[in-house]
Amino acid sequence: MKLRNYQDGDETAIADLWQRAGLMQNPLNDPRKDIAFCLAGGHGEILVLEDEGKVVATAMVGQDGHRGWIYYVAVEPDRQGQLLGRRIVRAAEDHLKAQGVPKIHLMVRGSNTDVVGFYQRLGYRVEPVTTMSRRLDGNALAVGHQMDDAPVIITYLEMLARPSLPQIVPKTRQYALMGAHDISVNFYRYLYDAVGRPWYWTDRKKLSDEELANIIQDDKVEVYVLYVGGTPAGFFELDGRRMPDLELAYFGIMPDYIGLGLGPYLLVQALDMMWQKEPDRVLVNTCTLDHPKALPLYQRMGFRPYDRQEVPAPWQDPDNILDFA
Numbered sequence: 001m002k003l004r005n006y007q008d009g010d011e012t013a014i015a016d017l018w019q020r021a022g023l024m025q026n027p028l029n030d031p032r033k034d035i036a037f038c039l040a041g042g043h044g045e046i047l048v049l050e051d052e053g054k055v056v057a058t059a060m061v062g063q064d065g066h067r068g069w070i071y072y073v074a075v076e077p078d079r080q081g082q083l084l085g086r087r088i089v090r091a092a093e094d095h096l097k098a099q100g101v102p103k104i105h106l107m108v109r110g111s112n113t114d115v116v117g118f119y120q121r122l123g124y125r126v127e128p129v130t131t132m133s134r135r136l137d138g139n140a141l142a143v144g145h146q147m148d149d150a151p152v153i154i155t156y157l158e159m160l161a162r163p164s165l166p167q168i169v170p171k172t173r174q175y176a177l178m179g180a181h182d183i184s185v186n187f188y189r190y191l192y193d194a195v196g197r198p199w200y201w202t203d204r205k206k207l208s209d210e211e212l213a214n215i216i217q218d219d220k221v222e223v224y225v226l227y228v229g230g231t232p233a234g235f236f237e238l239d240g241r242r243m244p245d246l247e248l249a250y251f252g253i254m255p256d257y258i259g260l261g262l263g264p265y266l267l268v269q270a271l272d273m274m275w276q277k278e279p280d281r282v283l284v285n286t287c288t289l290d291h292p293k294a295l296p297l298y299q300r301m302g303f304r305p306y307d308r309q310e311v312p313a314p315w316q317d318p319d320n321i322l323d324f325a
């Protein structure tokens with residue numbers, strides 16, 4: 001096993017490792033850009049553990065003139081638990097110590113609290129501080145759709161008759177769509193966060209477990225989960241509490257599964273199921289924070305806009321639970 005600095009040609013292996021290690025949760029973080037920026041201005045270094053020619057662990061390390069920082073600590077998933085994480089963090093510490101840096105800071109995403117135990121084992125402590133941030137690159141959003149603090153525009157769409165639905169075959173095998181009967185609050189929260197985080201879905205996060213259970217376990221509300229290779233890849237939720245208006249309340253694919261044609265497939269399945277319930281109207285809404293393809297996709301399937309509303313951007317609401325870095 002060799003500890004070394006980043007070298008030309010590592011980029012793809014490192015970006016893939018970060019993806020596999022679950023570090024690429026925020027679509028605004030482009031691993032290639034982050035690597036280039038780290039190495040460009042003498043900001044820092046990327047330390048690599050290499051085993052038999054393969055990158056098995058990384059840490060991005062640097063200092064800002066006051067404190068040392070560590071980012072992108074990742075160990076190849078099937079090599080975790082073999083003390084490689086400890087080794088790469090110690091290497092990052094040595095790197096900073098050699099520069100006379102007196103203290104290290106690092107951030108752990110709120111959804112990755114498991115990893116706090118790892119750092120505690122290595123002697124790190126949880127600080128009673130609030131980390132605040134503001135982007136300077138104009139990108140307020142996952143796909144740069146909305147770039148500033150302008151109000152979010154919600155478009156309400158309706159469909160008054162069953163459209164002819166195209167047959168769509170996803171570009172993946174081993175997929176299955178299953179109704180989640182009496183879905184548990186925990187599983188629902190997982191689905192909602194996994195699908196909705198890049199799009200700032202926050203409404204359901206503000207509900208207590210009881211309030212949420214009252215909605216999702218209502219007989220007139222149905223949640224269907226799309227599985228790919230046995231793991232959840234997306235879901236949709238039908239809300240029939242205002243029948244004969246039937247609403248597609250939530251609909252989405254998890255970031256890892258976007259690009260496989262699953263969105264159109266899932267939407268066709270949802271619409272087929274909805275029209276089988278013989279509603280007068282099928283409703284959906286989408287906003288300027290959603291994936292930019294959402295509105296055209298809904299329109300292609302036969303939805304027509306019937307109303308619009310402006311609401312403040314979710315990051316201006318201090319009650320919102322947002323988890324981006």
Ligand SMILES: CC(C)(COP(=O)(O)OP(=O)(O)OC[C@H]1O[C@@H](n2cnc3c(N)ncnc32)[C@H](O)[C@@H]1OP(=O)(O)O)[C@@H](O)C(=O)NCCC(=O)NCCS
Pocket residue numbers: 021022023072073074075076079080081082083084085086087107108109112114115116117118119121122
């Ligand atoms: C977090 C991560 C880097 C740890 O690397 P690892 O190689 O699996 O961990 P190690 O084998 O070096 O473990 C070092 C010590 O931490 C402990 N530890 C590891 N993971 C732990 C966890 N989740 N909770 C508590 N302790 C943990 C180990 O038991 C070990 O303790 P010991 O030395 O007293 O026996 C690795 O799991 C990973 O890449 N995770 C995904 C990416 C990630 O979340 N990175 C952190 C971003 S902030």
